[in-house]
Amino acid sequence: MNKSNLELVRECDSFPYYEDNRAVYTENLKKYHAFRVNGYDDTLGYILNSVVEKWPWPKEHWVIDSAAQTVTLTTPADATPEYRSQVVAESIAAAVKVDAFEVLRGWRNEKYPVYGPGGEFLLDMERYGAHMTCYVEDATGLKFWIPRRSKNKQTYPSMLDNTVAGGMCTNEKPFECIVREGVEEASLPESISRATIVARGCVTYSHIRDARAGGEIGLSQPEVEYVYDMKLDPSLIPLPGDNEVEEFNLLTVEEVREALARGEFKPNCAVVIIDFFIRHGLLTAENEPDFLDILSRLHRRLPYPLASH
CATH class of the missing domain: 3.30.750.160 (Transcription Regulator spoIIAA)
Structure with a gap:
């Protein structure tokens, strides 16, 4: 049974809300x-x-x-x-x-x-993260570079991911993190990344880990993910730069939507893709009945001290 966009967001932002119940x-x-x-x-x-x-x-x-x-x-x-x-x-x-x-x-x-x-x-100890969606655009519309995680990954093996993603080390800025991860994970030239990457805000959520994550079930994982877009020239093809990615595939909007509905994306990566769809007008109040609920759930107010980077 296909999953709705709201179900995907709830899967990621799965810690209950006091206001709801x-x-x-x-x-x-x-x-x-x-x-x-x-x-x-x-x-x-x-x-x-x-x-x-x-x-x-x-x-x-x-x-x-x-x-x-x-x-x-x-x-x-x-x-x-x-x-x-x-x-x-x-x-x-x-x-x-x-x-x-x-x-x-x-x-x-x-x-x-x-x-x-x-x-x-x-x-x-803990982590903030940065995620980036790389895409190309031609006469037929947008296409996305989507990696499949290694089947040997400890967490979410073989699931689909954002083009580039990683945790921010102490004293590292979000932009520097995503540039570094772009080199390491997708073989993206640093000079092109620095000139092309666009900051698009954040998504926030409070996740409860399930069996797909590997390890103990029920661990609480609140996260802030800084979000970036990078429009690539069609000649620049991301390639696995480490052992974390099996392959990259260029998928159409409809192919990404179908993969989301099948639950193939890692939960927080699904949220970042949905955020991209909203920002680029692919997901709107006119075509998504749960639009307002989705929009609010992408930016959960976390009840912990935070730092702006």
Whole structure:
């Protein structure tokens, strides 16, 4: 059965909304512990209860309050980001060593920033991302360069992706991230990328990982994805630059729509494609009955401290 555009957006933005159903939202929160850092009142994310129970928490740096359902990093309130990051890295390494979680078996130890109130940099751990859609345009209309993920990828193997996508490292700007990923993933010349890429805003969502993601199910994954477009000359053909992509195919608008409806796209990549369709007038209030719902769900207000890049 084909999936609607709204169903695809809901698949990605799957963490319940308090405003929609307070009972469902409250029941869902019971599955998680709130992650906090000593000296700050903000919740920085949610950790699945089963993960909290299995994690080998070093007691000198972590306090688990089962009644309040919180996990607190107890480094000094004036600790440096470098020190907090070191403690978190050591805690993750301990879990990797005992093979406590399937999701950590492919751990790449990449450094992503966590922010506190006012965009204060607290430590390295989480991620922002950048996604780019590359397309060509001729007399027959738009066509999209769509990669198929490697069948050996730990996450979402063999699913369809955006042309270029990746996580932003600490101190990396979104534009620099997408240029770098363009070279690494699609063999796009840096000079052409810098002259051609256009920033198109962001999509935001709060995802609950399912079986397709690989590893533990139910992990909470709130994300900000910076969105870029790149119109390519037909002579420039993206080619896999690493082992993350099997191949690139040039698909028509209708072929992309059909692949979306079949559920072939990685959930957040489907959202980025739908965002492109809206921005380019391919998806409108006239041809999409759920237009307003889709539009609002593409820009979820995340209840965590954020930083503007």
